Amino acid sequence: MxxxxxxxxxxxxxxxxxxxxxxxxxxxxxxxETAFIDSxxxxxxxxxxxxxxxxxxxxxxxxxxxxxxxxxxxxxxxxxxxxxxxxxxxxxxxxxxxxxxxxxxxxxxxxxxxxxxxxxxxxxxxxxxxxxxxxxxxxxxxxxxxxxxxxxxxxxxxxxxxxxxxxxxxxxxxLAAGENQKRLAFLSFSSGTTGKPKGVMISHYNVIANSIQNSSFYDCDPRKGLSEGAVTLGLLPFYHIYGLVVILHTEVYMGNTIVLMPAFDLEKFLDNAMKFRITKMFLVPPLVVRLTKDPSVAKRGKPLETVNEVFCGAAPLAPQLMNDLRRIIAPGGVFRQGYGMTETCTTSLITHVDDQWDGSVGVVIPDVVLKIVTPEGKEVTEYDTPGELWVKGPSVTLGYYKNQKATDECYILDKTDNKMWLVTGDEAVVRKSPGGKEHFFIVDRLKELIKVKGLQVAPAELEAALLEHEAVADAAVIGVESEREGELPYAFVVLHEGQPKTKDTKESILKSIEATKAKFKWIKGGLEFMDVIPKSASGKILRKDLRTMVRSRAKL
Missing domain, CATH: 3.40.50.980 (Rossmann fold)
Structure with missing residues (x-):
């Protein structure tokens, strides 16, 4: 462990x-004094x-x-x-x-x-x-x-x-002692490790615990009379666990003022950074790509020169992008990555200022225990050995709302202390940094989720929607890489006999998705027709084979 x-x-x-x-x-x-500023x-x-x-x-x-x-x-x-x-x-x-x-x-x-x-x-x-x-x-x-x-x-x-x-x-x-550990505060919907979105049961204790864990990790625990006093950009949405806990509760707890921004617009983003002298930003990789690649940023001079700390989560970020971002924020600014899920009420791993290692998603935060488990169920005890990441700690949530089956699959009781392990569905390795600390690296996603601009898209949800189209007999959806969005949904479709494999058929299928799903779920990565979807003997879609096929074609 x-x-x-x-x-x-x-x-x-x-x-x-x-x-x-x-x-x-x-x-x-x-x-x-100041809690919030309306940008x-x-x-x-x-x-x-x-x-x-x-x-x-x-x-x-x-x-x-x-x-x-x-x-x-x-x-x-x-x-x-x-x-x-x-x-x-x-x-x-x-x-x-x-x-x-x-x-x-x-x-x-x-x-x-x-x-x-x-x-x-x-x-x-x-x-x-x-x-x-x-x-x-x-x-x-x-x-x-x-x-x-x-x-x-x-x-x-x-x-x-x-x-x-x-x-x-x-x-x-x-509330009686211990009561807020079970009393629900939020039902935040997540796709979990697979399937359609499910309500994650988040207690008052989960949010309070993670806020205190994060602040202590930053050496800014208000219980010790410490206050950061930063001006934090409140762009990441509060309906999502990242913005809800890390910004609206942790940052508030740490004594920071939140500048509220309802949606991302690059020019307004840069204007707000300068106007309100933002010192701290929480981002997702697609936003980092935009800030480092869009030529209009450089034309503004140094619009992020007051920003001395950036935190990036929701998906891994390439080391080169980190270096590009460092060049446009304040000299000596801190860049942190982190790892968390809705089911862990956000962060379990964060970069520490005293041991930064590009590519790592950080080190274990206070009161959290992690382990890595092989497909055979054996606990990994050596460095650089991949396995599925399991998390235990006070912010691990209570399970899925009205879905005991999904809860039993992802929340495993540790009988030694009667606390729950959260099975993340992410493959990770541990490596020792030059500074001697144990860092975690996410190397693959065992779960089937697609991450579009940091937002979860469940392949099963899109597959079910595709099957509602009159021309579709079978379907599979995977995520394909996109520099701007991180990933995009890509669909494989088997048509009913007699249905033409034409551009019109493809457009009709895509429009059926666009009519019923949020824009970030649209199949923008591509759609191709197949004669048969590859599946295992038990009927499970072989998504890894489909991903390999798409990647091999991209290299040609």
């Missing part, structure tokens, strides 16, 4: 408090206002929805990173509710699936997304709350705040 190489443990993790109370108590002790308007929102709005919104929700403190109702969130999102999340959690976030790129069908699966009683969204959101709301959704204005049939954020103005202060949700 492999253990932390620097800080070993963070000590006692609060287990009797909600995330919202934990955030506000910490901020009161810290005393920092679009320049508005600064203080911590005093954030807390007041959150509590008043929670009171308004009790009146609007008929809920009370302690009810574990589910609240849907379908919006980009705007000023009202953090307070909406924390108001729901303050009441004991559960938040399920959705990608703003989702189609009506995808939003409807998640709202139905979770029985959400309310949906927070914005005007631009209303044409998608409104028809997605089924019988369980009592109200749609617009975060940025008003519209017929919806309550505005301001209206809900007004409802809460005259409601008496709510009682605190009191």
């Amino acid at each position: 492999f253990y932390p190489q620097f800080t070993k443990t963070v000590g006692k993790i609060p287990d009797d408090i909600t995330i919202t109370d934990w955030i506000f108590e910490n901020r009161a002790q810290n005393g920092l 679009s308007t320049g508005e600064h929102r203080s911590w005093k206002d954030v807390e007041a709005i959150t509590r008043q919104l929670a009171r308004g929700l009790t009146k609007l929805l008929g809920v009370k403190v302690g009810d574990d109702a589910v609240y849907g969130l379908f919006a980009p990173n705007i000023m009202e999102v953090p307070t909406s999340i924390w108001a729901a959690l303050l009441l004991g509710g559960i938040v399920t976030g959705m990608n703003p790129a989702y189609t009506t069908e995808e939003v409807k699936h998640q709202l139905t699966e979770t029985s959400a009683i309310c949906l927070f969204t914005c005007k631009a997304l209303l044409p998608v959101a409104k028809p997605a709301c089924g019988d369980t959704v009592r109200k749609i709350i617009l975060l940025d204005g008003s519209a017929p049939g919806c309550m505005s954020f301001a209206d809900v705040l007004a409802l809460g103005k005259d409601v008496p202060a709510l009682p605190r949700l009191k």
Whole structure:
């Protein structure tokens, strides 16, 4: 097994408090003023206002929805990173509710699936997304709350705040010792190691634990009176576990101001970096590619000269790209990589400033134990020996919502301490750095997922959609490399007898996917017709053979 190489443990993790109370108590002790800055308007929102709005919104929700403190109702969130999102999340959690976030790129069908699966009683969204959101709301959704204005049939954020103005202060949700370890805070949807997206059950304890683990690893634990005071770019979406935990909770806990940016636009990105003097950025590899390859960046002079720390996750990043990025940020700036999953409530491995090694995804963070297991089930004890990565620690989540079969496949009980191992589906090796520390390298993806701009795409989901087309008899989907997106879906299709292998047939199939799936799931890598999909004796698609075939053709 492999253990932390620097800080070993963070000590006692609060287990009797909600995330919202934990955030506000910490901020009161810290005393920092500005919580968030809206990059679009320049508005600064203080911590005093954030807390007041959150509590008043929670009171308004009790009146609007008929809920009370302690009810574990589910609240849907379908919006980009705007000023009202953090307070909406924390108001729901303050009441004991559960938040399920959705990608703003989702189609009506995808939003409807998640709202139905979770029985959400309310949906927070914005005007631009209303044409998608409104028809997605089924019988369980009592109200749609617009975060940025008003519209017929919806309550505005301001209206809900007004409802809460005259409601008496709510009682605190009191939790017994250990209760927040099991109390759900988020249902974040992930494809796991295979299959269609499933709701990952994330507890209050998971989020608090990972936030403290990360801050201690950075030597910025507020419990020791330490505060980083960085200005952090809040671009990565809060519906996704990376932005939700690493930015919205860890960065806030560390005393940093978040500059909210609702979507990526290169010119606005560079403008914001200079205007707000951003010092810290969290990115994914496709964004790094854009920043280092797009000639318009160099034309702006040194737009990232105030950035002294960059963290890149969601997929491995080539060492050359790291070097290219170092040249355009502040001299001596720190570049970190990390590894995590929705199921581990983000990070388990992070680059340490005192032992950076390009290509590595870092070293083990405090209170986490990792092991590498061969296909035969034997634990690896030697360096440079590949196997599947298993993770154990306080942020490992509770399993998949209403899916015991998938939970049993990925969460394995360690009978020595009654804690769960998370089977990641990623192949890794451990190597000792020149500095003598054990670093992890991800060498392959055993799981079938495709990563498009850091977002998960499940081949099984696209294959099922392809099979709904009248011309398709069988299908297989793999990921192919793309410099800008990381990977793109590539489809192999077997047609029913008599169906023509024509350009029109191909376009018809592709349009059927585009009509029902979010844009990042579209089959942009290519589609080709086959006579038969290669499968094992048990009927499993031989994706490795398909990937090898595509790669060999690319080399010709």
